[in-house]
Amino acid sequence: MSGPAGDSIRVVIVDDDALVRTALAMILRDDSAIELAGEAADGEAGLELIERVAPDVVLMDIRMPRLDGLEALSRLRAKPAPPKVIVLTTFDADDHVLRALRDGASGFLLKHTPPAQIVEAVHKVAAGDHMLSPSVTAQLIxxxxxxxxxxxxxxxxxxxxxxxxxxxxxxxxxxxxxxxxxxxxxxxxxxxxxxxxxxxxxxxxxxxxxxxxxxxxxxxxxxx
The missing domain is CATH 3.40.50.2300 (Response regulator)
Known part of the structure; x- marks a missing residue:
């Protein structure tokens, strides 16, 4: 599966933890249909990067310095044709995740999600589907x-x-x-x-x- 036009799925990672960014980058690079378009360590840098490289999907942490993922998501959703956003968090169903989903996030992943499921989430979201864990969805609902x-x-x-x-x-x-x-x-x-x-x-x-x-x-x- 590839991006909307049949090309690679362009992905940006926005997370303040360098180890998390490195791990996600390694996982994504193992899939030939995914192109890592860039990484950023906070929301401000992430928005600038997204504006510059126009990715299909963004993996976005919630808790970050300068500008958190919730505000970054809100600003993205206000733009025409924004990228799909998958929220990354270490918490199952806190208020931040609930707000992110209400604000239009296309997916929700715990940071310890198995690599294969992370890749699957990117493909599904890029194709216009959504990726939410059934157990977490039930809690949020x-x-x-x-x-x-x-x-x-x-x-x-x-x-x-x-x-x-x-x-x-x-x-x-x-x-x-x-x-x-x-x-x-x-x-x-x-x-x-x-x-x-x-x-x-x-x-x-x-x-x-x-x-x-x-x-x-x-x-x-x-x-x-």
């Missing part, structure tokens, strides 16, 4: 239910979910319950390919970039 959404968020969510077909609504609710595609397919007696297609359409209709955001919309709309 559960935390989205804490507190009462603002009235405007409720109205917006109801408007967006109103565009879903009955089947898409069933799938969206299942995603909101933290179920993975295989579970949803079995529950609804549909193929994995069909579920994946439904999830892709749901993301477009709900203006969501990951499964956690789908869950957020579903909860705000009162469907859970």
């Amino acid at each position: 559960a935390r989205l239910g804490d507190g009462t959404p603002e009235p405007q968020r409720v109205l917006d969510a109801q408007s967006l979910t109103g565009t879903l077909t009955d089947r898409e609504r069933e799938v969206a609710v299942a995603v909101g319950e933290g179920k993975v595609n295989a579970e949803i397919a079995q529950e609804l007696y549909l193929s994995m390919a069909t579920i994946k297609a439904h999830v892709s359409r749901i993301m477009v209709k709900l203006d969501a970039t990951n499964r956690v955001q789908i869950a957020n919309r579903v909860r705000d709309a009162g469907l859970l």
Whole structure:
């Protein structure tokens, strides 16, 4: 698998730990379809590098000096056609990760993730898919239910979910319950390919970039 235009997947690593950057670089260089476009040690340097080399995917640490990964992600998402961002962290499901996913991160990886899964995540995210650990996704979705959404968020969510077909609504609710595609397919007696297609359409209709955001919309709309 390669980048959007059939070329190599260009990746930038942004992490303040030199050992982590070195380890990730070694992992990525082992895949002939991935091109390491550069490394940066903090968010400010990362944004400058990203602007210069225009990568397809960014592996971004959350806690960094000068500018942390959350603010860097926010600034990236404000730009036209930003790269996909995979959040790196040592914590399973803290508030920082929740905010990053709400802000549009395409993936979430623990720093001790096995090399093969890191490479798989880069490929999936570059192809427009998302890479979130099912167990972590369930934790994050559960935390989205804490507190009462603002009235405007409720109205917006109801408007967006109103565009879903009955089947898409069933799938969206299942995603909101933290179920993975295989579970949803079995529950609804549909193929994995069909579920994946439904999830892709749901993301477009709900203006969501990951499964956690789908869950957020579903909860705000009162469907859970």
